[in-house]
Every structure is written in structure tokens, then in C-alpha cells.
Amino acid sequence: MTDHLMLSPAVAAAKAAGNPLVALESTIVTHGMPYPANLRTALAVEAAVRDSGAEPATIAVIDGRVRIGLETDELAALAEARDVMKLSRADLAFAVASGRTGSTTVAATMIAARAAGLSVFATGGIGGVHRGGETSLDVSADLEELARTDVIVVSAGAKAILDIGRTLEYLETKGVPVVVYGSDELPAFWSRQSGHAAPLRLDAPAEIARFHKARAALGIAGGMLVANPLDAANAIPRETVEGWIEQALGEAAAKSVAGKAVTPFLLGRIVELSEGRSLEANIALIKANARLAGEIAVALAQD
Ligand code: PSU
Numbered sequence: 001m002t003d004h005l006m007l008s009p010a011v012a013a014a015k016a017a018g019n020p021l022v023a024l025e026s027t028i029v030t031h032g033m034p035y036p037a038n039l040r041t042a043l044a045v046e047a048a049v050r051d052s053g054a055e056p057a058t059i060a061v062i063d064g065r066v067r068i069g070l071e072t073d074e075l076a077a078l079a080e081a082r083d084v085m086k087l088s089r090a091d092l093a094f095a096v097a098s099g100r101t102g103s104t105t106v107a108a109t110m111i112a113a114r115a116a117g118l119s120v121f122a123t124g125g126i127g128g129v130h131r132g133g134e135t136s137l138d139v140s141a142d143l144e145e146l147a148r149t150d151v152i153v154v155s156a157g158a159k160a161i162l163d164i165g166r167t168l169e170y171l172e173t174k175g176v177p178v179v180v181y182g183s184d185e186l187p188a189f190w191s192r193q194s195g196h197a198a199p200l201r202l203d204a205p206a207e208i209a210r211f212h213k214a215r216a217a218l219g220i221a222g223g224m225l226v227a228n229p230l231d232a233a234n235a236i237p238r239e240t241v242e243g244w245i246e247q248a249l250g251e252a253a254a255k256s257v258a259g260k261a262v263t264p265f266l267l268g269r270i271v272e273l274s275e276g277r278s279l280e281a282n283i284a285l286i287k288a289n290a291r292l293a294g295e296i297a298v299a300l301a302q303d
């Protein structure tokens with residue numbers, strides 16, 4: 001893989017100096033938010049990582065090369081592009097082998113981050129078991145990746161469009177620690193409440209770094225999910241969100257939306273149904289996650 005990996009000058013310099021780094025995904029840019037809010041957010045997220053003392057490394061595949069760290073013009077091109085692949089474990093190498101351009105999901109970003117030696121990654125919300133997943137078998141490859149790849153994924157939990165209970169069961173079965181930052185309740189992306197208790201709770205970046213090191217010392221492979229609740233001022237009550245989700249899910253079923261298109265369709269419709277309120281919350285939560293991820297990376301680099 002190393003031949004196909006290309007570090008940006010800033011990322012290469014940070015790595016060489018042993019400075020903390022945070023990986024960022026790009027599917028949120030190409031499939032998760034409308035233009036130009038997606039570009040504005042991607043740049044603000046990189047700034048949030050820098051503010052916390054770490055170097056951001058936004059990951060994508062451009063013309064068949066796995067890029068670790070993008071220049072602003074490259075990010076801008078991705079944000080406006082329409083025919084970009086949404087890459088996961090199944091097709092990351094396909095894009096490389098065929099010289100394609102694609103954005104990386106949580107799963108693919110974890111693989112690329114690990115290959116580049118990065119152990120902290122910030123996203124919005126992970127994919128998981130979709131509602132009705134017990135019959136459709138629509139379960140995001142993000143969950144399996146968390147089970148096997150040693151990266152700390154900082155999120156606002158699983159996206160609320162999913163079946164959060166079954167997503168938690170899957171993660172528990174696979175031995176993935178779910179650590180809620182500073183709360184006893186697992187957040188649900190746009191909302192602070194999910195109705196599910198925090199499987200584990202930690203209150204400081206240094207505690208998360210210590211947990212990560214203890215797992216490594218015990219030889220326990222696999223990732224860790226950190227769920228960071230959105231602050232109350234930006235969060236949306238669960239009951240409010242649930243109405244939009246129900247409507248978007250009904251429309252997805254009526255249109256037979258399936259496979260990779262499901263999550264982008266639901267997120268896009270919820271932005272419309274909420275008249276942009278969900279987008280503002282999504283932007284706020286990814287910035288907060290980037291900041292926390294930076295703090296964890298800084299803590300990992302100490303001692
Ligand atoms: N977080 C967001 N918006 C997004 C995503 C995460 O705030 O669009 C993306 C991530 O890349 C995640 C993907 O991996 O949604 C999940 O897609 P699926 O359900 O098809 O696995």
C-alpha cells in the first residue's frame with residue numbers, strides 16, 4: 001500500500017517531527033453535505049484540528065493515489081465534483097488500481113490512516129445498522145472496520161437515521177469499545193439523547209489516550225469509538241429530529257433507494273426537511289469532534 005500512499009508536505013513534516021496528527025474523512029464533503037457548506041466545513045474542521053495543536057490530514061483518493069493531507073484547491077475540487085466514488089473497504093483498492101477519484105468513508109479512512117501511521121480520526125457520525133437492517137442486512141462496513149483496524153474514531157455517535165440499539169449490539173459483539181465523552185448517555189448525532197446508556201465514559205483526552213495505550217499494551221487489536229455529544233446550544237431535540245427521519249425513511253422506501261445511496265439520500269432530505277437546521281448541527285458537531293480528536297492526538301504524543 002505504501003507505494004500508493006502520498007503524504008502532503010505538511011503531513012510528512014509533522015510525521016517526521018513526531019507531531020500529533022488527526023485524519024479526516026472526505027465522504028462527508030462529497031456525499032454528506034451540499035456545496036458550498038461542505039467546503040466551508042472541511043476547511044473549518046482542519047482549522048479546529050490545528051487550534052488543538054495537531055496537524056489535520058484529510059484523506060481521499062485522487063487519480064488513483066491515496067492522499068493523506070489535501071491542499072485547499074484539491075479539497076475545493078472534491079467539494080464541487082459530482083461523479084466521485086464513495087469508497088469503503090470493498091472498493092478503496094479498486095479506485096487505486098483503476099486510477100479513479102473517490103472520497104473515503106469512515107471505513108476507508110481508517111484503513112488509509114492506519115497505513116500512514118495515524119491513530120486518531122475525526123468524523124461526524126459513523127455508519128451502522130440501518131433501521132430494518134435485521135431484514136435488509138444493510139449494515140455499514142464502518143462497524144467491521146472498527147472491529148479490526150487500530151484507530152480511535154471520534155464521532156457524535158452513530159447517525160440518528162440508524163438503529164442505534166442494534167448498532168451498539170454489533171459493536172459489543174465485535175469487542176469495539178464505545179466511550180462517551182463527558183456524558184452517561186450515548187449521543188445520537190444531531191441530538192444529545194439516544195435513550196441508550198454510555199457503555200463506557202471518560203472525561204478527559206488524556207484518559208482516552210491512556211485507555212488506547214492500555215489496549216495496545218494488552219495486544220488487543222481493533223479500533224475504539226469515541227462519542228462526543230454536541231453542545232446543548234447546537235443540538236436538536238430527539239423528538240424534533242425523529243419526525244424528519246421518519247419522513248425521509250418513508251420517501252427512501254417509496255423510491256427504492258438502496259446500497260450506498262441510502263445514507264446520502266437520508267442526510268440530504270433531512271437538510272431540506274429541517275430547512276438547514278440539521279446541516280448547522282452537523283457542521284457544529286464535526287468541528288467539535290475535530291477539536292477533541294486533536295486534543296486526544298496531543299495527549300497520545302505526550303509521555
Ligand atoms: N458523518 C457525517 N456525514 C457523513 C458521514 C459521516 O456527518 O456523510 C459518512 C461517513 O463517511 C460514513 C458514511 O462512513 O457516511 C456511512 O455510509 P454508509 O451508511 O453507506 O456505510
Ligand code: MN
Binds near residue numbers: 138259260262
Ligand atoms: Mn449501507
